[in-house]
Amino acid sequence: MNIKKETQRQLSEITPLEQDFSQWYTDVVQNGKLMMYGPAKGTMILLPNAYGIWENIQIELNKIFKTKNVQNVNLPLFIPESLFNREKDHIEGFNPELAAVTHVGDRKLDERLFVRPTSEVLFAELFKNLTQSYKDLPIIFNQWVNVVRWEKTTRPFLRSREFLWQEGHTIHADAKEARNLTKDMIKIYAKFLKDYLAIPTIIGKKTPHEKFAGACTTWTIEAMMKNGHALQAGTSHYLAQNFSKAFDISFKNTNNEDEFAYQTSWGVTTRLIGALIMTHGDNRGIIIPPRIAPIQVDILELFANKDQNVTLTAKKIQTALNKKFRVRVDSSDKNPGFKASNSEIQGVPLRIEIGPRDLANGEVTFVRRDTLEKTQVKLENIKEAVKKALTDIHNNLYEVAENRLKNNIEYVYDYETFKQKIEENKFVIAPFCCSGEAEVQIKAETGASTRCIPLSLDKPLKDAKCIFSECSGNTGRYVVFAKAY
Amino acid sequence: MNIKKETQRQLSEITPLEQDFSQWYTDVVQNGKLMMYGPAKGTMILLPNAYGIWENIQIELNKIFKTKNVQNVNLPLFIPESLFNREKDHIEGFNPELAAVTHVGDRKLDERLFVRPTSEVLFAELFKNLTQSYKDLPIIFNQWVNVVRWEKTTRPFLRSREFLWQEGHTIHADAKEARNLTKDMIKIYAKFLKDYLAIPTIIGKKTPHEKFAGACTTWTIEAMMKNGHALQAGTSHYLAQNFSKAFDISFKNTNNEDEFAYQTSWGVTTRLIGALIMTHGDNRGIIIPPRIAPIQVDILELFANKDQNVTLTAKKIQTALNKKFRVRVDSSDKNPGFKASNSEIQGVPLRIEIGPRDLANGEVTFVRRDTLEKTQVKLENIKEAVKKALTDIHNNLYEVAENRLKNNIEYVYDYETFKQKIEENKFVIAPFCCSGEAEVQIKAETGASTRCIPLSLDKPLKDAKCIFSECSGNTGRYVVFAKAY
Numbered sequence: 001m002n003i004k005k006e007t008q009r010q011l012s013e014i015t016p017l018e019q020d021f022s023q024w025y026t027d028v029v030q031n032g033k034l035m036m037y038g039p040a041k042g043t044m045i046l047l048p049n050a051y052g053i054w055e056n057i058q059i060e061l062n063k064i065f066k067t068k069n070v071q072n073v074n075l076p077l078f079i080p081e082s083l084f085n086r087e088k089d090h091i092e093g094f095n096p097e098l099a100a101v102t103h104v105g106d107r108k109l110d111e112r113l114f115v116r117p118t119s120e121v122l123f124a125e126l127f128k129n130l131t132q133s134y135k136d137l138p139i140i141f142n143q144w145v146n147v148v149r150w151e152k153t154t155r156p157f158l159r160s161r162e163f164l165w166q167e168g169h170t171i172h173a174d175a176k177e178a179r180n181l182t183k184d185m186i187k188i189y190a191k192f193l194k195d196y197l198a199i200p201t202i203i204g205k206k207t208p209h210e211k212f213a214g215a216c217t218t219w220t221i222e223a224m225m226k227n228g229h230a231l232q233a234g235t236s237h238y239l240a241q242n243f244s245k246a247f248d249i250s251f252k253n254t255n256n257e258d259e260f261a262y263q264t265s266w267g268v269t270t271r272l273i274g275a276l277i278m279t280h281g282d283n284r285g286i287i288i289p290p291r292i293a294p295i296q297v298d299i300l301e302l303f304a305n306k307d308q309n310v311t312l313t314a315k316k317i318q319t320a321l322n323k324k325f326r327v328r329v330d331s332s333d334k335n336p337g338f339k340a341s342n343s344e345i346q347g348v349p350l351r352i353e354i355g356p357r358d359l360a361n362g363e364v365t366f367v368r369r370d371t372l373e374k375t376q377v378k379l380e381n382i383k384e385a386v387k388k389a390l391t392d393i394h395n396n397l398y399e400v401a402e403n404r405l406k407n408n409i410e411y412v413y414d415y416e417t418f419k420q421k422i423e424e425n426k427f428v429i430a431p432f433c434c435s436g437e438a439e440v441q442i443k444a445e446t447g448a449s450t451r452c453i454p455l456s457l458d459k460p461l462k463d464a465k466c467i468f469s470e471c472s473g474n475t476g477r478y479v480v481f482a483k484a485y
Numbered sequence: 486m487n488i489k490k491e492t493q494r495q496l497s498e499i500t501p502l503e504q505d506f507s508q509w510y511t512d513v514v515q516n517g518k519l520m521m522y523g524p525a526k527g528t529m530i531l532l533p534n535a536y537g538i539w540e541n542i543q544i545e546l547n548k549i550f551k552t553k554n555v556q557n558v559n560l561p562l563f564i565p566e567s568l569f570n571r572e573k574d575h576i577e578g579f580n581p582e583l584a585a586v587t588h589v590g591d592r593k594l595d596e597r598l599f600v601r602p603t604s605e606v607l608f609a610e611l612f613k614n615l616t617q618s619y620k621d622l623p624i625i626f627n628q629w630v631n632v633v634r635w636e637k638t639t640r641p642f643l644r645s646r647e648f649l650w651q652e653g654h655t656i657h658a659d660a661k662e663a664r665n666l667t668k669d670m671i672k673i674y675a676k677f678l679k680d681y682l683a684i685p686t687i688i689g690k691k692t693p694h695e696k697f698a699g700a701c702t703t704w705t706i707e708a709m710m711k712n713g714h715a716l717q718a719g720t721s722h723y724l725a726q727n728f729s730k731a732f733d734i735s736f737k738n739t740n741n742e743d744e745f746a747y748q749t750s751w752g753v754t755t756r757l758i759g760a761l762i763m764t765h766g767d768n769r770g771i772i773i774p775p776r777i778a779p780i781q782v783d784i785l786e787l788f789a790n791k792d793q794n795v796t797l798t799a800k801k802i803q804t805a806l807n808k809k810f811r812v813r814v815d816s817s818d819k820n821p822g823f824k825a826s827n828s829e830i831q832g833v834p835l836r837i838e839i840g841p842r843d844l845a846n847g848e849v850t851f852v853r854r855d856t857l858e859k860t861q862v863k864l865e866n867i868k869e870a871v872k873k874a875l876t877d878i879h880n881n882l883y884e885v886a887e888n889r890l891k892n893n894i895e896y897v898y899d900y901e902t903f904k905q906k907i908e909e910n911k912f913v914i915a916p917f918c919c920s921g922e923a924e925v926q927i928k929a930e931t932g933a934s935t936r937c938i939p940l941s942l943d944k945p946l947k948d949a950k951c952i953f954s955e956c957s958g959n960t961g962r963y964v965v966f967a968k969a970y
Binding site: 039040044045048051052071073079080097101102103112115150 | 531533539556559560561564580584588598647
């Protein structure tokens with residue numbers, strides 16, 4: 001835990017993002033009371049300000065999942081090696097990252113147990129036991145758990161050796177139904193990011209080279225960070241019959257014939273916290289979108305020692321807001337500037353400053369975290385004003401992010417311009433042959449990877465030549481490229 | 486996964502509990518759509534009907550925790566061996582059960598990583614980094630996570646190699662404050678079990694022999710199962726300065742002197758699901774207390790093919806109840822008897838049967854899962870009647886359990902009577918010297934272990950001789966003994 005002691009930290013120790021984006025991110029994360037490093041290298045501790053975001057994501061996504069008949073379950077952490085090895089692409093993709101339990105106490109286990117990096121094989125075994133007839137299907141399960149992938153380089157929220165996620169797993173009697181659900185889910189994620197995290201995304205399919213190990217199709221949502229880099233924010237996989245064949249999951253179909261079942265899986269992770277930091281954060285720190293903020297409103301008592309009305313009013317406002325909003329009161333004896341910075345650096349979307357001078361006029365001051373705009377609000381209007389302010393903040397955050405995304409996408413038809421635009425940290429949309437080898441070479445040459453084959457394009461599709469210099473074929477596909485996390 | 490396929494299962498395959506309690510438990514668990522075994526031996530899958538209970542426990546406990554200023558966090562799964570070894574009692578207590586990750590892919594790690602069996606050492610490291618002055622304290626954290634303890638023999642919910650729990654960890658500048666919190670928390674658990682799980686418990690301290698490895702004092706709540714065996718349902722530990730000394734967690738106190746901090750930890754686990762099965766279940770299966778039931782009301786359409794009004798009414802009732810209660814509709818074409826059994830075996834506390842005959846009178850039939858009592862309810866009274874029925878069910882479940890507990894506690898003053906009462910599966914309260922050796926010997930001779938030194942006794946305390954045959958001293962302490970899970 002190489003972080004400075006809480007009380008030693010100074011507020012506003014944040015490197016400007018224009019100067020060094022990477023350092024800015026580190027500073028924002030460390031100052032925002034979001035996380036600390038765990039004692040095992042590459043692991044992290046989610047502090048209340050970050051875990052609270054994740055809890056709200058869970059609550060809101062669970063509500064949405066419920067309308068889709070998703071049932072939550074909990075499967076074990078450990079996967080016996082022999083079970084994991086059954087689906088070949090899957091084990092090949094994950095093997096280098098698998099943490100293996102070999103011993104208990106001083107005793108060696110007969111078989112190594114992998115700590116789940118994802119749970120397709122566990123759900124496959126479960127589904128095998130639950131699926132006999134088409135009447136048993138579909139089964140739509142989800143779990144909120146921790147997973148472990150031994151990444152070589154790690155970054156808070158973006159890439160850590162253990163992270164939290166939800167993983168949905170479904171099984172169907174019908175391929176079309178499964179394919180539709182895969183696509184529905186990625187749309188649900190896109191809408192969720194828009195409505196709750198104020199993050200616009202591009203929906204698309206991964207190229208064969210970038211798809212999930214074991215999937216037939218991988219859908220993704222790609223977000224643009226403030227430095228122009230892409231972040232994969234959620235995925236939904238159509239597994240077809242890959243796992244059902246490897247695990248022998250068959251059912252009697254309506255013709256009473258045995259048929260292998262069709263599966264999907266889909267998930268979002270604590271990466272979303274990294275995504276919202278790099279989408280909305282500024283040089284004062286994180287800005288947490290109101291609908292998932294652990295604290296939505298900070299009430300700051302200013303000069304309470306000079307006017308006991310300040311403390312009384314703070315209590316009153318807290319009580320009035322408590323039922324509808326997540327509220328915190330700072331009644332410490334710190335100075336107003338410190339209190340304001342402290343609220344800002346933790347990303348609380350709205351703060352209400354209560355001081356003697358305003359109170360004399362029957363008013364308080366609202367300060368928006370996104371625009372830093374100050375407004376005087378009459379005491380009797382506070383509840384309505386909070387509601388409106390939080391909505392405005394959400395909408396503004398989204399609009400700013402959406403404009404950034406729109407203004408930084410370039411359609412490109414030749415490799416020289418491609419390289420230049422990637423150098424400028426743009427999202428580039430270009431005709432591409434989707435060959436895996438070409439992807440590897442482009443990445444080596446430019447640092448850009450394919451993000452997705454977008455579901456829809458703003459511009460009409462021209463039948464153009466593949467962007468890659470060594471490829472001369474025409475291609476019907478346009479692909480989004482970008483540097484990425 | 487040695488369980489029969491869902492569709493092969495017959496309802497009512499439950500061994501009577503009077504005949505074979507252990508088999509009854511297994512049958513109830515397997516038929517109640519609660520769990521299946523995971524592929525790694527000793528692990529389990531929580532199906533929606535069990536995981537839903539755990540989710541509701543989380544929701545309700547989180548509400549209570551919030552009033553106590555508990556902040557939720559998330560700490561890593563892995564504990565480096567060197568860190569775990571720092572507190573000697575702690576490592577000695579847990580060592581034989583520790584699962585160790587030694588490899589990633591084919592690479593051997595420099596240091597073994599233990600999968601957390603509990604997180605005292607991780608929180609100690611975290612607190613060390615957050616604690617400098619008495620002004621930083623108290624810190625009151627909690628996490629909802631999975632833990633791993635390699636038990637030799639396992640039973641669904643009661644003892645599995647991985648289980649879910651919440652673990653609270655706090656740090657204080659004042660010993661008394663910490664001790665009070667330890668005791669408050671065990672009372673909160675006892676009240677929670679009473680109010681939400683309808684389970685009465687005995688609050689008490691563990692003897693030195695039975696306390697948590699690394700604790701100064703362990704408080705426990707002990708529940709009585711239907712077979713008279715005890716189940717430890719929650720614990721709260723006062724850790725004193727044991728961990729703060731081992732991990733060098735000091736703070737400047739109000740005299741500006743360095744002082745080691747005071748800690749507590751406390752938790753409840755998915756064991757509670759086992760507890761409620763064995764407290765309330767009957768020969769038809771599990772009975773889930775209404776306040777944490779995943780489905781509170783089953784609406785059964787009977788003979789819907791003969792009267793379309795049945796389906797319409799079911800929909801209407803569902804809509805009317807949906808906002809306040811967790812409701813499910815069975816509109817399948819199965820016969821009424823099957824539907825009723827299916828609802829009963831899954832423990833849904835209340836079912837509403839809607840059939841053409843009742844509807845002709847403007848009525849439906851309520852059937853309580855606990856008493857199996859049937860009542861005709863007028864359509865216009867349904868909402869109020871559901872509310873009342875669920876409250877009545879909760880109260881009845883609690884009352885029955887409380888009477889069982891009261892009627893099966895015996896005060897005993899000699900070892901012969903002691904052995905006889907333990908043989909009869911009673912809870913025995915007896916004067917005891919609290920020697921660890923005596924406990925071991927009593928357990929070997931009778932199968933009973935000390936459950937707790939109760940916080941309060943129904944009878945006035947006599948200064949009697951220790952119950953143990955080889956001990957002749959008088960003792961001020963009365964201790965609860967029982968056979969236990």
